[in-house]
Amino acid sequence: MEANRRTRGLVTGAVLAVVGGLLLFSSSVPRLPGNVMSLVETFLPWLGLAVPVGLIVAAVRRSAVAATACLVVAAVWVGVFRAALPTWASGTPAAYDMTVVQHNVSDENTSPSRVAKILLAPDPDVVALQELTESSLPAFRIVLGRTHPHHATVGTVGLWSKYPLTEIGRVDIRPRAVGSGWDRGLRAVVHTPHGEVATYVAHLPSVRVRPAEGYATGWRDESAGLLGHALAGERAATVLVLGDLNGTADDRGLDPVMSQVRGSRGEFAFSWPAGVPLARIDHVLSRGAEVTTTWTLPDTGSDHLPVAARIRF
Structure with missing residues (x-):
């Protein structure tokens, strides 16, 4: 039973690991049949939706593995797209010509x-x-x-x-x-x-x-x-x-x-x-x-x- 608890969410964790890898290294993945990587790169920011889906699975399965993977992927996503996130902080608009x-x-x-x-x-x-x-x-x-x-x-x-x-x-x-x-x-x-x-x-x-x-x-x-x-x-x-x-x-x-x-x-x-x-x-x-x-x-x-x-x- 204890072993079963430790392995819960491994599949979800593996999927999230792939998502995190794509967020970080999509440009390093070679061309695949059907030009799949171009399609993935077109919608790259939307891979972040894997995090809330993973959290639901982690809660249902009571999986610490899946929950941890979600947190890691969330951190990766924020790191990759942090420049595009709103800051809500007041500041001087960037100068322009x-x-x-x-x-x-x-x-x-x-x-x-x-x-x-x-x-x-x-x-x-x-x-x-x-x-x-x-x-x-x-x-x-x-x-x-x-x-x-x-x-x-x-x-x-x-x-x-x-x-x-x-x-x-x-x-x-x-x-x-x-x-x-x-x-x-x-x-x-x-x-x-x-x-x-x-x-x-x-x-x-x-x-x-x-x-x-x-x-x-x-x-x-x-x-x-x-x-x-x-x-x-x-x-x-x-x-x-x-x-x-x-x-x-x-x-x-x-x-x-x-x-x-x-x-x-x-x-x-x-x-x-x-x-x-x-x-x-x-x-x-x-x-x-x-x-x-x-x-x-x-x-x-x-x-x-x-x-x-x-x-x-």
């Missing part, structure tokens, strides 16, 4: 004027949009143009700025299997009061879960590689990347991009899906500048929430 907004507006959105007004609420210096359509673009030009007279579009992505834009051009992030006319990458130099900023707007291909392939990220990963290559060749001292990258910062498929630029880890700011946000796949990333704060704006009718961020040069 520029505010930007990034949003996939959805090609099915029927209220572009309303969307534009929501995006202007935080008084951004720059606004980047994806999934622009021929029917929605005129409304965005009118509403955003009142305060952001400088703008550029390439295919379905666009950039609006309070400051002049130069060197506007297409960035080729099209996977080889995708036909011509697929333009989702833009580069422009924004002439801010703090200097020139090479700004990229990108919309990487969507990912899908398919029975035959598992987590299908092939096109997204190829496109991320092309964007990463462009960033590696970028000579500007200050770089911004604004876009729907269809992956989180932890997703190894975005490593070519994340090795060149970085974002804020200070907030979760989940942006997708808009109804029940589970992951931040919309990003504001920088090099030669710091993204000090990231947050989401109200629902616009898109399947993504807008993401706003403050930049310090």
Whole structure:
């Protein structure tokens, strides 16, 4: 009987040990069939739900082993994501020089004027949009143009700025299997009061879960590689990347991009899906500048929430 008590909760403890290992070392796990690790990394913060489930099992089983494992995993989770946890402590907001907004507006959105007004609420210096359509673009030009007279579009992505834009051009992030006319990458130099900023707007291909392939990220990963290559060749001292990258910062498929630029880890700011946000796949990333704060704006009718961020040069 005593031995039985000592072994209670071993299975739960083992599962929690795996969860803790994934939280700490997910990037070290090799690629698995079906691209499982990319899927796990997409929802990495949610692995913390294993703790309350484990505590319930520990209480039902009266297992000290399971309870101890829960405490360990909880400590690991807090250690990994402590920067994103609210402090509730009064303090001086981080200094910043520029505010930007990034949003996939959805090609099915029927209220572009309303969307534009929501995006202007935080008084951004720059606004980047994806999934622009021929029917929605005129409304965005009118509403955003009142305060952001400088703008550029390439295919379905666009950039609006309070400051002049130069060197506007297409960035080729099209996977080889995708036909011509697929333009989702833009580069422009924004002439801010703090200097020139090479700004990229990108919309990487969507990912899908398919029975035959598992987590299908092939096109997204190829496109991320092309964007990463462009960033590696970028000579500007200050770089911004604004876009729907269809992956989180932890997703190894975005490593070519994340090795060149970085974002804020200070907030979760989940942006997708808009109804029940589970992951931040919309990003504001920088090099030669710091993204000090990231947050989401109200629902616009898109399947993504807008993401706003403050930049310090």
